[in-house]
Amino acid sequence: MTRLARSHALALVGAASFAMALPLAAQEKVDTATIARIRAEAMDHSQIMDIMSWLTDVYGPRLTWGPNVKKAADWTMTTMKSWGLANVHLENWYVPNALGWANEYFALNAVSPNPFIVAAVPRAWSAGTNGRVTGPAVRVQVGCLAELQQNYAGKLKNAFILPAAAFAGPVNEFLAMATRSSDSALMNIAFPAPTVGRGGAGFPGAGNGGAAPPPSAICAQAAAAQAVATPVAAGGRGGGRGGFNVTGDTTALRWMQAQGVAAVLLGGRGGSNSIGGDIATDNGASRVTGAPRVPMVHVATESYGRIVRMVERNVPVTLALEMQNRFYPTDTASFNILGEIPGTDPALKDEVVMIGGHFDSWHSGTGATDNGAGSGIMLEAMRILKTLNLQPRRTIRIGLWTGEEQGLYGSAAYVKQHYGARDSTGFYPTPEQAKFAAYFNVDNGSGKIRGVYLQGMSAEWPIFDAWMGPFKRDGMRTLTNSNTGGTDHLSYVAVGLPGFQFIQDPLEYGARTHHTNQDVYERLQPDDMKWNAAVVASFAWQAAQRDEKLPRPPQPGAVTGGRGGRGGQ
Numbered sequence: 001m002t003r004l005a006r007s008h009a010l011a012l013v014g015a016a017s018f019a020m021a022l023p024l025a026a027q028e029k030v031d032t033a034t035i036a037r038i039r040a041e042a043m044d045h046s047q048i049m050d051i052m053s054w055l056t057d058v059y060g061p062r063l064t065w066g067p068n069v070k071k072a073a074d075w076t077m078t079t080m081k082s083w084g085l086a087n088v089h090l091e092n093w094y095v096p097n098a099l100g101w102a103n104e105y106f107a108l109n110a111v112s113p114n115p116f117i118v119a120a121v122p123r124a125w126s127a128g129t130n131g132r133v134t135g136p137a138v139r140v141q142v143g144c145l146a147e148l149q150q151n152y153a154g155k156l157k158n159a160f161i162l163p164a165a166a167f168a169g170p171v172n173e174f175l176a177m178a179t180r181s182s183d184s185a186l187m188n189i190a191f192p193a194p195t196v197g198r199g200g201a202g203f204p205g206a207g208n209g210g211a212a213p214p215p216s217a218i219c220a221q222a223a224a225a226q227a228v229a230t231p232v233a234a235g236g237r238g239g240g241r242g243g244f245n246v247t248g249d250t251t252a253l254r255w256m257q258a259q260g261v262a263a264v265l266l267g268g269r270g271g272s273n274s275i276g277g278d279i280a281t282d283n284g285a286s287r288v289t290g291a292p293r294v295p296m297v298h299v300a301t302e303s304y305g306r307i308v309r310m311v312e313r314n315v316p317v318t319l320a321l322e323m324q325n326r327f328y329p330t331d332t333a334s335f336n337i338l339g340e341i342p343g344t345d346p347a348l349k350d351e352v353v354m355i356g357g358h359f360d361s362w363h364s365g366t367g368a369t370d371n372g373a374g375s376g377i378m379l380e381a382m383r384i385l386k387t388l389n390l391q392p393r394r395t396i397r398i399g400l401w402t403g404e405e406q407g408l409y410g411s412a413a414y415v416k417q418h419y420g421a422r423d424s425t426g427f428y429p430t431p432e433q434a435k436f437a438a439y440f441n442v443d444n445g446s447g448k449i450r451g452v453y454l455q456g457m458s459a460e461w462p463i464f465d466a467w468m469g470p471f472k473r474d475g476m477r478t479l480t481n482s483n484t485g486g487t488d489h490l491s492y493v494a495v496g497l498p499g500f501q502f503i504q505d506p507l508e509y510g511a512r513t514h515h516t517n518q519d520v521y522e523r524l525q526p527d528d529m530k531w532n533a534a535v536v537a538s539f540a541w542q543a544a545q546r547d548e549k550l551p552r553p554p555q556p557g558a559v560t561g562g563r564g565g566r567g568g569q
């Protein structure tokens, strides 16, 4: 279908559902007077950037189970109480392999052939070094464990392992890194074209653009032996098309630890010294008691490329690393932060409208756009509602979750405890579940809210279309039936409750700040943050004042197949 035909068709569909929504939207009551007061407080008397400086500059980053996140939570609760919020408390949740970690000192330098600073950050839950360690940079290119052991045994003492090729580059950003959604981009969100399948994965750590090497004779032999030994696992340890993940293979890590390597260096993501630090991929393997502890470091693309290119030209490179990391073994829980503005309508005050986002962050920046922004927006929304002394009919509750980056742990635990559990035998809602009205989430950076993802709940279209009314002129006009994934509203939808994430301008969230060392205060857009707090406070108010609770998605049944869509974002 040509682009023109498609946009005509979309306009028709849009028009049709819009036409259908019109009469219903017209029926939806919108408290424009209160929303105007909310906007004035949000734009003219904002405290959001002060909140953000405390959450990031003073208490960031907020890695789950780490020392900072609890201090940040204490500050947050004291602040919520100072605004007069009620029932401010922590609710604990627990998962196995809870392990706190924090970096206390880090320096990585090239010593020879010429001294230079290597732009890098520790990998979360990485072991530290025993003081300053100096050694050679070694490019390790293997297709399987057998090849690693056969080719490098006894040669890796104090070596800095380079498991991936340099990023082919260049990293010039001809396109602006920060973008706002254009009308056509929003149209594509509102009416997405059908999706087609995506390509396979590359060599591990090949964020540097390296292609997977063909399996070597050693690996083919090892794979054949493996196939005989354990038919099911054939191809598990390399020799297969997907290559070999040095950093994700516990046996390889344990072997390298025994070989006395200094550290494994992982290439960065993209350019301009933007260094990732997350380990969203290891499913907590590095937090397991007894996990192999090899120092691991994420290196900026530019520094990583310089080292690899010299090594590939047989110019020996000597590096020196000092990394002090502290582990906080804990069998205690992590927590969620809660507080509320009690409802006042006798018939509705036991019903609850929730707003929230995850409070935890990764560690290489200060967790400003992910997700200090979402937490700050929710706190400011509560401050605005309280400052205006608004008396909602239903209770409005804020929920700030930890453990999101590790798998939505906090919000999933909260929903399970309060609203119901699902397992392979069925769905077991609690009495509280019937009293739940709505949940609104922010976790796509600090960009301006432009609309709402309806997660397939098209019944909300006319309602939210009306609620957006006061904001349409300034850019919030988009609704889509599509889902958006990877964050805490999914915990609500999973148990048949109306949970929503807003559509936000991308700014440079994906291109620069998401899980990188550049996720800091300076990357927040103050006017967008103020606007977002106004939108969230208004939606919470509308949901609290509405005669009916919001329509719900289909009630879920038993869990079937995989865990279903619970990745952190």
Ligand SMILES: [Zn+2]
Residues within 6 Å of the ligand: 358, 370, 371, 404, 443, 487, 568, 569
């Ligand atoms: Zn996030």
